Amino acid sequence: xxxxxxxxxxxxxxFILFGFVLFLASNRVDELRVYQGxxxxxYVVAIASLILLTGYxxxxxxxxxxxxxxxxxxxxxxRNHWGAPFWLCFVVAIVATALAGSVLGTAAxxxxxxxxxGSTLALAVGLPSIANQFHILGxxxxxxxxxxxxxxxxxxxxxxxxWLFWISAVAALIAMWxxxxxxxxxxxxTWRAVRSNEVAAQLAGIHVGKSKTLAFTVSSGLAGLAGxxxxxxxxxxxxxxxPLTLSFAVLTGAVLSGVTTLSGVMIGAxxxxxxxxxxxxxxxxxxxxxxxxxNLPGLLVSALLxxxxxxxxxxxxxxMRTLRNRKRAKALR
Amino acid sequence: xxxxxxxxxxxxxxxxxxxxxxxxxxxVWRSARVVNFAQAGQALLSTYIGYEFIQKFHSFWVxxxxxMLVGAAVGAIIDSSFMRILFRxxxxxxxxxxxxxxxxxxxxxxxxALLGLVVGGKDVRINPxxxxxxxxxxxxxxxxxxxxxxxxxxVLLLMLVLSLIFQRxxxxxALRASAYSPEIARLAGVRVDGMRTLGWALAGxxxxxxxxxxxxxxxxxxxxxxxxxxLLLVFGFIAAVIGGLESLVGAVVGGMVLxxxxxxxxxxxxxxxxxxxxxxxxxxVLLVKPTGxxxxxxxxxx
Numbered sequence: 001x002x003x004x005x006x007x008x009x010x011x012x013x014x015f016i017l018f019g020f021v022l023f024l025a026s027n028r029v030d031e032l033r034v035y036q037g038x039x040x041x042x043y044v045v046a047i048a049s050l051i052l053l054t055g056y057x058x059x060x061x062x063x064x065x066x067x068x069x070x071x072x073x074x075x076x077x078x079r080n081h082w083g084a085p086f087w088l089c090f091v092v093a094i095v096a097t098a099l100a101g102s103v104l105g106t107a108a109x110x111x112x113x114x115x116x117x118g119s120t121l122a123l124a125v126g127l128p129s130i131a132n133q134f135h136i137l138g139x140x141x142x143x144x145x146x147x148x149x150x151x152x153x154x155x156x157x158x159x160x161x162x163w164l165f166w167i168s169a170v171a172a173l174i175a176m177w178x179x180x181x182x183x184x185x186x187x188x189x190t191w192r193a194v195r196s197n198e199v200a201a202q203l204a205g206i207h208v209g210k211s212k213t214l215a216f217t218v219s220s221g222l223a224g225l226a227g228x229x230x231x232x233x234x235x236x237x238x239x240x241x242x243p244l245t246l247s248f249a250v251l252t253g254a255v256l257s258g259v260t261t262l263s264g265v266m267i268g269a270x271x272x273x274x275x276x277x278x279x280x281x282x283x284x285x286x287x288x289x290x291x292x293x294x295n296l297p298g299l300l301v302s303a304l305l306x307x308x309x310x311x312x313x314x315x316x317x318x319x320m321r322t323l324r325n326r327k328r329a330k331a332l333r
Numbered sequence: 334x335x336x337x338x339x340x341x342x343x344x345x346x347x348x349x350x351x352x353x354x355x356x357x358x359x360x361v362w363r364s365a366r367v368v369n370f371a372q373a374g375q376a377l378l379s380t381y382i383g384y385e386f387i388q389k390f391h392s393f394w395v396x397x398x399x400x401m402l403v404g405a406a407v408g409a410i411i412d413s414s415f416m417r418i419l420f421r422x423x424x425x426x427x428x429x430x431x432x433x434x435x436x437x438x439x440x441x442x443x444x445x446a447l448l449g450l451v452v453g454g455k456d457v458r459i460n461p462x463x464x465x466x467x468x469x470x471x472x473x474x475x476x477x478x479x480x481x482x483x484x485x486x487x488v489l490l491l492m493l494v495l496s497l498i499f500q501r502x503x504x505x506x507a508l509r510a511s512a513y514s515p516e517i518a519r520l521a522g523v524r525v526d527g528m529r530t531l532g533w534a535l536a537g538x539x540x541x542x543x544x545x546x547x548x549x550x551x552x553x554x555x556x557x558x559x560x561x562x563x564l565l566l567v568f569g570f571i572a573a574v575i576g577g578l579e580s581l582v583g584a585v586v587g588g589m590v591l592x593x594x595x596x597x598x599x600x601x602x603x604x605x606x607x608x609x610x611x612x613x614x615x616x617x618v619l620l621v622k623p624t625g626x627x628x629x630x631x632x633x634x635x
Contacts, residue, residue, distance in 0.1 A: 114367070251438065255435050291450055299450065302445075311422070
């Protein structure tokens with residue numbers, strides 16, 4: 001059983017089963033939850049792309065919001081100008097963002113730690129303002145990105161939100177399945193080698209710069225997909241849809257999930273989506289002022305981020321694994 | 334002709350403020366090898382406290398001095414109570430490079446949210462301490478007011494004081510020693526941890542000055558989610574990198590270069606390409622001359 005769970009087909013089966021469970025669940029919960037499910041799927045992809053970059057390749061990006069913006073705009077433009085079907089818009093978003101990412105990644109591969117973090121931060125602040133420069137991008141109002149009503153074949157009571165959720169969930173599942181596989185391939189091993197020790201990796205014949213650029217490209221492609229998914233759920237793209245706080249939120253999600261492993265990616269996404277609800281519940285319980293309502297989510301997320309970095313810097317999943325290994329080692333002794 | 338002179342003057346003033354923020358980032362980087370993204374939050378907090386002091390003492394200058402003290406205290410507290418624990422717990426393993434960046438970002442969010450809880454919802458105004466109407470030369474109003482003169486002088490003064498501390502005092506020698514090689518400094522009897530906290534404190538003071546001087550120079554309105562402070566952080570970082578992230582002189586040079594370039598772009602090209610220009614400048618410097626314009630010896634160390 002253990003062997004099957006770790007194999008190629010085992011993972012495929014797992015993802016298909018998981019998708020089936022989601023499908024059953026989406027018929028039983030109310031509209032708001034379905035919509036939130038679509039957000040969770042979007043965050044899963046965004047966080048996974050950052051975990052790939054930070055945890056597996058050792059590069060930090062504070063500018064994933066900007067990459068997501070590229071994806072969102074690419075998807076909207078291809079929809080509005082060519083009338084592309086929604087799946088093709090996603091493909092265009094992935095390809096366009098990956099291309100942009102490969103350019104950025106070439107520069108990023110030569111930067112380390114804080115330099116890369118600061119540069120990507122500058123990108124996140126700067127890129128959305130380009131939308132005002134070019135007429136085709138629609139300025140402050142942005143562009144519409146409407147994927148249309150669900151196909152009639154799904155029945156009359158099939159709501160629009162459910163359609164959004166289905167697309168997001170399937171896209172996220174495919175992306176995660178693909179990512180799982182690539183991380184177990186030659187490329188994944190190369191990235192981990194570079195992260196652990198650049199000099200040793202170089203001695204083993206790995207081209208460090210190329211490997212980092214590739215990681216940045218793949219991560220960008222995924223971020224582009226997440227951007228298109230975000231644009232789809234809010235049905236517009238505009239500079240204000242991709243603020244600096246989005247980049248920070250994705251990074252927070254990655255830390256809460258544990259930046260060194262992909263297996264906790266749901267944790268971060270769920271927390272990010274649930275925080276506003278929890279904050280709402282708290283502030284309405286104590287009948288507090290508007291100040292509290294607007295600032296409580298940020299406070300909760302920041303406090304959680306700091307606590308996680310201080311107490312379980314490698315994330316909850318990795319921490320549990322360490323504890324289990326320690327217990328096992330004790331039992332053997 | 335007047336437009337050209339005005340552009341240069343605008344560039345110098347904004348450059349002076351970027352320099353202050355860059356100095357704050359350089360001070361922390363030198364002593365702790367951390368780019369302190371929380372600096373924007375610290376500056377915001379100190380500026381709010383400065384506003385309270387202005388209300389209480391009716392003097393901008395007393396408030397500036399006191400808020401710099403508070404900023405220094407906040408910086409010292411962050412280092413001694415927070416960063417020290419962080420380095421002990423997350424100082425090794427795959428997370429080690431990322432943890433300080435994430436932690437300071439978390440602090441930034443925390444400070445902003447707490448400020449929002451306490452003072453959010455209503456914007457406060459900080460009025461300029463001296464006139465912010467430009468001097469008149471031969472019938473033309475120049476883009477340089479007494480306020481901006483004061484800003485430039487304060488930056489130069491602060492720069493001078495810091496240079497004196499670093500070059501002429503024993504504390505400065507200890508600060509430089511622990512930045513250069515913590516291990517050897519410790520062996521020579523320098524209390525490296527204390528020096529690092531002092532670096533954070535000096536940075537906190539510089540950031541407080543930047544915040545309190547920038548606010549009346551800009552819109553004059555202060556709010557917890559102000560974009561101005563995010564921009565201050567980003568431009569301060571870019572200025573620091575242009576200067577090489579290691580030297581105080583470099584920070585001032587970088588700030589001036591950035592201020593002038595952005596002022597020219599703003600006047601002669603368009604407002605909406607300012608950010609992209611700044612980003613392009615940053616990438617260009619990082620790729621062509623990673624040690625910065627005034628950087629010396631070897632490559633950068635991070």
